[in-house]
Amino acid sequence: MDLGHYAPLGAEALLTAVSLLVVLVGLFTKGRSSLPGYLSLAALIVAMWMVLTAQTGTVFFYDSLRVDGFSQFFKAVFILVSLLVVIASLTRYNGRPGGDEYFALLLMATVGMMVVASAIDLVSLFIGFELASLSTYAMAGFDRTKKNLEAAMKYFLYGAASSAFMLFGFSMLYGMTGSTRIADIAGASLAAFNPAILIALIFVVVGFAFKMALVPFHMWAPDTYEGAPALVSALLAAGSKKMGFAAAFRVILIALLALKLEWYMAFAILAAVTMTIGNLVACWQNNVRRILAYSSIAQAGYISIAFVVLGVASEGMTGPNNLPLDQYALAGGLLLVLGHAIMKTGAFISTAQVASIAKNTEDPDDISNYAGLGRRAPITAFCMTIFMFALAGIPPTAGYFGKFVVFGSAIYGGLVWLAVLAILNSALSLYYYLRIISYMYLREPAGPKISESKGYVLSLLLALIATFWIGVLPDGFFNWAMQAAAALLP
Amino acid sequence: MISNAISIMIAVPLIGAVLAFLTRSRGQARLVALIASLVPLALALQMYTEFDKSSKLMQFVESYNWVPSIGVRYTVGVDCISFPLVLLTAIVSVLVVIYAWGENHRPNQFFALLLLNEVGVLGVFTALDFFLFYIFWEIVLIPMFFLIGIWGGPRKDYSAIKFFIYTHVASLVMLLAIFAMYFTYRLPDGSRTFDMLTLLQATADKSIFPPGLINAIFAGLLFGFLVKMPAFPFHTWLPDAHVEAPTAGSVVLAALLLKMGGYGIFRVILPMLPHVDKAFVTVIAVIGVLSIIYGAFLALAQKDIKKLVAYSSISHMGFVTLGAVAFTWLSIQGAMFQQFSHGIITCALFMSAGTIQHSVGTRIISELGGLADRMPKFASLMLAAFLASLGLPGMSGFVAEFMVLTGSYPTFPVYTLLVVFTSVGVTAGYHLWACQKVLFGPILKKYLDIHDPHAYEILAMSAIVFLTLLFGLQPALITDMMGTAAHQVMEPVVTLSQMGVI
Numbered sequence: 001m002d003l004g005h006y007a008p009l010g011a012e013a014l015l016t017a018v019s020l021l022v023v024l025v026g027l028f029t030k031g032r033s034s035l036p037g038y039l040s041l042a043a044l045i046v047a048m049w050m051v052l053t054a055q056t057g058t059v060f061f062y063d064s065l066r067v068d069g070f071s072q073f074f075k076a077v078f079i080l081v082s083l084l085v086v087i088a089s090l091t092r093y094n095g096r097p098g099g100d101e102y103f104a105l106l107l108m109a110t111v112g113m114m115v116v117a118s119a120i121d122l123v124s125l126f127i128g129f130e131l132a133s134l135s136t137y138a139m140a141g142f143d144r145t146k147k148n149l150e151a152a153m154k155y156f157l158y159g160a161a162s163s164a165f166m167l168f169g170f171s172m173l174y175g176m177t178g179s180t181r182i183a184d185i186a187g188a189s190l191a192a193f194n195p196a197i198l199i200a201l202i203f204v205v206v207g208f209a210f211k212m213a214l215v216p217f218h219m220w221a222p223d224t225y226e227g228a229p230a231l232v233s234a235l236l237a238a239g240s241k242k243m244g245f246a247a248a249f250r251v252i253l254i255a256l257l258a259l260k261l262e263w264y265m266a267f268a269i270l271a272a273v274t275m276t277i278g279n280l281v282a283c284w285q286n287n288v289r290r291i292l293a294y295s296s297i298a299q300a301g302y303i304s305i306a307f308v309v310l311g312v313a314s315e316g317m318t319g320p321n322n323l324p325l326d327q328y329a330l331a332g333g334l335l336l337v338l339g340h341a342i343m344k345t346g347a348f349i350s351t352a353q354v355a356s357i358a359k360n361t362e363d364p365d366d367i368s369n370y371a372g373l374g375r376r377a378p379i380t381a382f383c384m385t386i387f388m389f390a391l392a393g394i395p396p397t398a399g400y401f402g403k404f405v406v407f408g409s410a411i412y413g414g415l416v417w418l419a420v421l422a423i424l425n426s427a428l429s430l431y432y433y434l435r436i437i438s439y440m441y442l443r444e445p446a447g448p449k450i451s452e453s454k455g456y457v458l459s460l461l462l463a464l465i466a467t468f469w470i471g472v473l474p475d476g477f478f479n480w481a482m483q484a485a486a487a488l489l490p
Numbered sequence: 491m492i493s494n495a496i497s498i499m500i501a502v503p504l505i506g507a508v509l510a511f512l513t514r515s516r517g518q519a520r521l522v523a524l525i526a527s528l529v530p531l532a533l534a535l536q537m538y539t540e541f542d543k544s545s546k547l548m549q550f551v552e553s554y555n556w557v558p559s560i561g562v563r564y565t566v567g568v569d570c571i572s573f574p575l576v577l578l579t580a581i582v583s584v585l586v587v588i589y590a591w592g593e594n595h596r597p598n599q600f601f602a603l604l605l606l607n608e609v610g611v612l613g614v615f616t617a618l619d620f621f622l623f624y625i626f627w628e629i630v631l632i633p634m635f636f637l638i639g640i641w642g643g644p645r646k647d648y649s650a651i652k653f654f655i656y657t658h659v660a661s662l663v664m665l666l667a668i669f670a671m672y673f674t675y676r677l678p679d680g681s682r683t684f685d686m687l688t689l690l691q692a693t694a695d696k697s698i699f700p701p702g703l704i705n706a707i708f709a710g711l712l713f714g715f716l717v718k719m720p721a722f723p724f725h726t727w728l729p730d731a732h733v734e735a736p737t738a739g740s741v742v743l744a745a746l747l748l749k750m751g752g753y754g755i756f757r758v759i760l761p762m763l764p765h766v767d768k769a770f771v772t773v774i775a776v777i778g779v780l781s782i783i784y785g786a787f788l789a790l791a792q793k794d795i796k797k798l799v800a801y802s803s804i805s806h807m808g809f810v811t812l813g814a815v816a817f818t819w820l821s822i823q824g825a826m827f828q829q830f831s832h833g834i835i836t837c838a839l840f841m842s843a844g845t846i847q848h849s850v851g852t853r854i855i856s857e858l859g860g861l862a863d864r865m866p867k868f869a870s871l872m873l874a875a876f877l878a879s880l881g882l883p884g885m886s887g888f889v890a891e892f893m894v895l896t897g898s899y900p901t902f903p904v905y906t907l908l909v910v911f912t913s914v915g916v917t918a919g920y921h922l923w924a925c926q927k928v929l930f931g932p933i934l935k936k937y938l939d940i941h942d943p944h945a946y947e948i949l950a951m952s953a954i955v956f957l958t959l960l961f962g963l964q965p966a967l968i969t970d971m972m973g974t975a976a977h978q979v980m981e982p983v984v985t986l987s988q989m990g991v992i
Contacts, residue, residue, distance in 0.1 A: 395625040408673070411669045419669075423663075427658055434650075434654055
């Protein structure tokens with residue numbers, strides 16, 4: 001066996017090995033060592049480097065995993081999110097009883113997400129999904145408070161149900177085409193299986209819609225993000241939700257491309273309803289984590305616009321600089337994924353910081369705890385402000401550039417109504433983002449100045465730099481996303 | 491000549507904002523702010539001496555690739571349309587810092603935000619790429635939101651959020667129109683561009699922009715600019731924002747932010763005007779006339795002197811709209827001069843209102859009286875400012891409004907006469923009535939122990955009164971440029987590459 005051949009999968013191998021090592025370390029030190037956190041941190045940094053330098057274009061394990069620009073883009077997003085969460089978790093979990101399990105689960109979840117990003121076979125895709133989901137189910141209840149357990153239970157039930165939907169859809173596709181490989185399914189003449197194929201399509205779309213938290217399959221998200229430990233919410237909203245997009249891009253755009261006339265309208269409606277409901281409901285929330293949860297639902301709606309544009313894009317339609325419109329739209333979707341992952345991780349880490357000092361202990365995430373945060377915890381408040389503006393799409397931030405490309409592609413694809421709706425939504429979302437900001441800066445402090453925990457501050461600043469970096473110098477990221485999109489599209 | 495003058499002009503306040511934010515004391519913060527705002531002023535004056543006032547071309551152009559994959563460039567430059575406003579921004583920014591010298595409440599953040607505001611406004615006036623333009627256009631909202639929200643009056647939360655969302659929606663509509671232009675036009679090599687002049691030049695081509703499309707684009711852009719100006723009936727955010735904003739915030743808002751809308755009219759709307767449906771001309775003219783008259787009548791009805799000044803801004807900005815759309819050489823020149831002149835005068839008006847607020851403790855006109863008795867210096871400056879605002883000959887406001895009305899008459903005789911017969915009297919009325927009530931008459935007993943404001947407030951106001959007189963008696967200092975600019979906007983747009991500057 002030639003091990004060198006498997007080098008592009010080195011990151012997955014490394015993280016798997018380290019996650020097992022972390023459990024062993026925990027076992028022998030009775031969970032009191034601070035080694036697990038630093039080991040995970042180092043492993044993620046090395047894995048990031050491996051992902052970014054991996055040779056692309058190779059297929060592994062009998063056509064089940066593929067390392068290409070698209071997979072590496074998503075893997076980089078997942079590792080980045082995990083990295084930020086690990087840095088923030090160092091103070092919270094490292095060296096505490098159970099800390100080793102926390103980090104091991106986190107690494108396994110990351111590996112699962114990375115497998116999904118690479119999977120070109122429905123079975124390996126599903127396995128990656130389950131690996132990531134099972135690890136995060138456990139993490140959602142990690143602090144074992146009542147709220148945690150409720151969140152974990154809800155997350156588990158919805159997750160299991162959506163997996164069932166997805167799997168049933170997959171099984172029908174397998175029955176019709178005789179293959180679980182995405183390329184084979186794409187090659188089969190699916191239209192001949194009418195109307196069974198429509199049922200399969202519905203099951204697959206609903207399964208993914210659950211994972212991506214599109215309205216009306218979103219109910220689990222606010223409850224879970226509110227109830228889980230804040231740092232785990234960061235991983236869920238920023239990382240594992242994006243896994244749904246990675247899978248949906250591969251399966252729906254590639255395997256089911258022939259049916260695009262059927263699904264593009266479904267996604268247009270899902271996108272429109274998702275962003276509108278997400279933003280409207282967010283306006284009425286008083287719990288900051290619920291606001292963030294609904295905002296992330298709305299963001300999922302924006303990302304879904306990419307599906308719609310891909311659905312209407314026909315041969316020969318070109319976006320800016322003669323780039324094909326479908327590639328341009330997908331790149332926009334990927335940029336939104338990247339930007340949202342960073343901003344949401346940052347925002348949830350900020351809530352973790354606030355919750356740790358909250359006066360109102362009944363609901364540590366209540367917006368009243370944010371009053372005067374600008375003076376109590378200046379760095380956290382400043383970073384949170386930038387993330388809020390970025391999520392609202394104010395330039396020059398990552399959030400603005402992603403929206404810019406996606407909304408622009410929608411206009412060019414002739415979906416002016418969708419672009420107008422998205423832009424109006426974007427303005428509506430400002431209301432609740434500004435509300436959080438106005439609590440932080442315009443109100444009198446709810447308590448004394450506090451010392452901000454170093455781990456939180458470090459990851460917040462990293463996320464802040466990334467947010468501005470993508471916004472101010474977007475060219476490199478845009479090209480990267482374009483390459484990733486080109487790798488996926490036929 | 492300093493190379494990259496414009497970039498330095500934008501970068502210095504930005505760096506200053508960061509430094510001011512990090513300072514620990516008021517003394518440091520305001521010193522940083524003063525220096526960081528004096529540098530752009532020095533650069534602007536230096537540029538003024540080198541500026542070719544008879545040239546219709548872009549000067550001091552800098553252009554670099556920024557996001558080549560989608561055709562975005564960092565291009566900045568000034569011409570006769572934008573340079574007066576750059577000068578105005580540089581002047582007002584310094585005076586605002588001086589006026590706010592005594593700010594006690596979180597001074598480091600206050601001065602940082604003032605500088606950040608300057609960055610955004612200078613960027614808007616100099617950007618020549620729509621992508622860049624939009625970024626600066628939006629950046630301006632953030633410092634203003636905080637200035638209103640942190641240092642504002644009792645209803646600051648509401649006003650700050652209303653200001654932000656209202657103007658943000660307008661910006662987004664403008665962005666849609668920009669997208670439409672961007673996706674419609676291709677450069678000869680097939681690529682796309684956000685270059686403002688290139689896109690504006692292309693809008694003249696009916697084969698690229700058919701009438702339906704160009705009208706839609708025009709309407710979107712117009713909405714974005716009219717809200718910012720603000721013009722009736724999109725003005726409702728302004729009184730709230732002004733009344734709640736701190737004095738320095740109000741000054742920046744009225745003197746600089748409103749001018750962004752006017753600048754958009756000159757830079758973007760007027761070059762497109764000959765190619766769109768003629769009905770737009772009437773619509774814009776009616777909006778201008780209504781803003782003038784309605785603003786004046788609303789001002790007359792106000793009890794709060796700051797609100798009075800806020801509505802007078804709407805009225806005065808109406809002259810910009812009317813003069814621009816009348817589309818004669820004189821009216822356009824007058825409208826441009828009105829932008830500059832109002833930008834200066836309104837500073838003194840808001841400073842007066844602010845000084846009254848913190849010296850006396852109220853801004854309600856009926857509760858004031860006889861302040862001239864105890865505040866003689868302030869009273870003379872305030873009277874001068876109000877007279878300038880009502881259009882006293884010899885001061886800049888008169889010149890500007892006279893030019894607009896004279897220039898608009900050939901195009902819109904009825905509207906112009908309507909303005910003359912209704913608003914001129916009312917405008918004089920509310921200004922004089924407010925001055926009479928606030929400053930003159932016997933001093934009220936409760937105000938016996940008030941005194942003239944701090945020297946820095948007097949200094950800032952005196953500088954403005956001086957400038958008002960200077961530009962009133964010698965308008966050619968700046969109208970030379972505007973005359974060239976007026977010719978320029980009436981002719982087809984010339985792109986940077988045709989000018990041979992890039």
